[in-house]
Amino acid sequence: MTTRIYHNPRCSKSRETLSIIEETTEDVDIIEYLQDVPSAEELDELCTLLGAEPLEIIRTKEDRFKELGLSKRDERSREDWLKLMVENPILIERPIVVRGGKAVMGRPPENVFEIL
Numbered sequence: 001m002t003t004r005i006y007h008n009p010r011c012s013k014s015r016e017t018l019s020i021i022e023e024t025t026e027d028v029d030i031i032e033y034l035q036d037v038p039s040a041e042e043l044d045e046l047c048t049l050l051g052a053e054p055l056e057i058i059r060t061k062e063d064r065f066k067e068l069g070l071s072k073r074d075e076r077s078r079e080d081w082l083k084l085m086v087e088n089p090i091l092i093e094r095p096i097v098v099r100g101g102k103a104v105m106g107r108p109p110e111n112v113f114e115i116l
Contacts, residue, residue, distance in 0.1 A: 002027045002028070003029070005030055005095050006038065006095055009032065013095065016109040017111075033092055034089050047082075054078055057096070059091050
């Protein structure tokens with residue numbers, strides 16, 4: 001069974017989560033989402049698998065969030081939040097790990113054990 005990780009190699013939590021995955025499974029699909037940006041449909045599916053709304057997987061403390069003049073209280077549609085992440089992938093929380101029709105956020109990295 002393939003384990004997919006939406007990964008940012010510059011992020012320590014993402015590197016720690018990837019390390020756990022690589023120690024546990026042989027079949028890993030690494031998506032460096034800053035270069036290979038997920039589509040709005042893909043992000044929507046990830047939100048569904050996580051049981052989260054798009055705003056819950058946005059890095060609201062990221063400088064880019066502030067630069068765009070965004071607020072957690074903004075009344076935007078689901079589609080608008082997804083589009084913002086596609087246009088600004090740095091806003092996507094990381095890492096997100098998917099396996100067997102389930103997903104977890106690798107914060108903390110040990111969360112990944114829930115689906116391995």
